[in-house]
Amino acid sequence: MAIADGFRVAKVLAVALDFDLFTKLSGGEGTTPEEFGSAEGLAPRPATLLLTACASLGLLDKRDGRYVNSELSEEFLVRGKRYFFGDLVTFTDRREYDAWGKLDVALRTDRPNTWDPDTEQTLFDPQDEHMAELFPKAAHSGAVFTARAMALSHDFGAYRRLLDVGGGLGSFCGELCAHHPNLRATVYDLPFVSGMAEKRLAETEVGDRVDALGGDFFADGLPTGYDAILLTNILHDWSDEESARILAKCHDALGSGGEVIIGEAFLDDDGTGPVAGAVAGLNMLVETAAGTNRSRAAYTEMLNRAGFTDVRRLGLVVDAPLINGALVARKA
Known part of the structure; x- marks a missing residue:
């Protein structure tokens, strides 16, 4: 099933980067689905689903109800970092x-x-x-x-x-x-x-x-x-x-x-x-x-x-x- 799901997983990462999600979260206090949705013009349901998907892939961590960058994302997915991917x-x-x-x-x-x-x-x-x-x-x-x-x-x-x-x-x-x-x-x-x-x-x-x-x-x-x-x-x-x-x-x-x-x-x-x-x-x-x-x-x-x-x-x-x-x- 992981093989069949591969195209969906790739798209989650690509779309999160299109939103510049990881760069915007870098060094901050994180975000909630409501805050993210409001900032990006998204309804609560899609905002929640994208953040949840990113967390499930190890791209985000959740602390005290707020989503923050994982160590992986902070190193490789933040624009301007040396190893930005x-x-x-x-x-x-x-x-x-x-x-x-x-x-x-x-x-x-x-x-x-x-x-x-x-x-x-x-x-x-x-x-x-x-x-x-x-x-x-x-x-x-x-x-x-x-x-x-x-x-x-x-x-x-x-x-x-x-x-x-x-x-x-x-x-x-x-x-x-x-x-x-x-x-x-x-x-x-x-x-x-x-x-x-x-x-x-x-x-x-x-x-x-x-x-x-x-x-x-x-x-x-x-x-x-x-x-x-x-x-x-x-x-x-x-x-x-x-x-x-x-x-x-x-x-x-x-x-x-x-x-x-x-x-x-x-x-x-x-x-x-x-x-x-x-x-x-x-x-x-x-x-x-x-x-x-x-x-x-x-x-x-x-x-x-x-x-x-x-x-x-x-x-x-x-x-x-x-x-x-x-x-x-x-x-x-």
């Missing part, structure tokens, strides 16, 4: 919720249903308001805590300069540099994204060690002069052939001894899970023309074909959204 939830709800209602169509046609490959060249179209405005924020929202997990799980301090390919707003670069004071990093993404990244990073405590470059990793060669290249949730967007091209460009850009780090929601090698990777793989059907989640074994073969050696499997020391581990490989 709400932008990813909002993006998923507004762009993908209805599309997943037509999953059967995507399965039968083998085509995405969030955009039209016949009229658009790429999923990442800056003219698409969801992609241009919501996606970079959503990617940052999901990546910043994941970046912390990665920083704690691998010695990025062993590198001098890191290139984050498809690095979005610089979530990983910022977090990794914060944990490793000798590291310098560059965000490499499409120009409309890198411009936003440059502005955001300039306002952070590591702004003097992180910069941003605009480019297209299919049309252009990757920048050189880096001893590590990071690919987090990038290769799953593309076909095997396209992913091979990206890895070949990484190999060309690195010097001898340079390393590439791939972070993904990997599938198990036997193809039986885990749930997060398998469902994310179906999301690639809904969202991309040829993308798919892959196993570590599949990526190891791709890395070897691209010329990389010494492929190591990296686990995360803490659970994180979006990825469940990484692969690290070296250029001989």
Whole structure:
């Protein structure tokens, strides 16, 4: 039943964020259904039902008859907090919720249903308001805590300069540099994204060690002069052939001894899970023309074909959204 109810649970969280409920409750004395309903223009019945649902999911606590944020919500669902996760939830709800209602169509046609490959060249179209405005924020929202997990799980301090390919707003670069004071990093993404990244990073405590470059990793060669290249949730967007091209460009850009780090929601090698990777793989059907989640074994073969050696499997020391581990490989 929990599986069948999943779509309802997701909508409760998304709607609560639309009301900005957790941000409004942060640091205050909480609310009652009557107060919440009056503030939001809701009748008592729906106000009570939403607050009760949020409490049942562990998003709110109830103390002395008043609803307050749980510790979970206070850390991850309050706008402005370092690990605010709400932008990813909002993006998923507004762009993908209805599309997943037509999953059967995507399965039968083998085509995405969030955009039209016949009229658009790429999923990442800056003219698409969801992609241009919501996606970079959503990617940052999901990546910043994941970046912390990665920083704690691998010695990025062993590198001098890191290139984050498809690095979005610089979530990983910022977090990794914060944990490793000798590291310098560059965000490499499409120009409309890198411009936003440059502005955001300039306002952070590591702004003097992180910069941003605009480019297209299919049309252009990757920048050189880096001893590590990071690919987090990038290769799953593309076909095997396209992913091979990206890895070949990484190999060309690195010097001898340079390393590439791939972070993904990997599938198990036997193809039986885990749930997060398998469902994310179906999301690639809904969202991309040829993308798919892959196993570590599949990526190891791709890395070897691209010329990389010494492929190591990296686990995360803490659970994180979006990825469940990484692969690290070296250029001989």
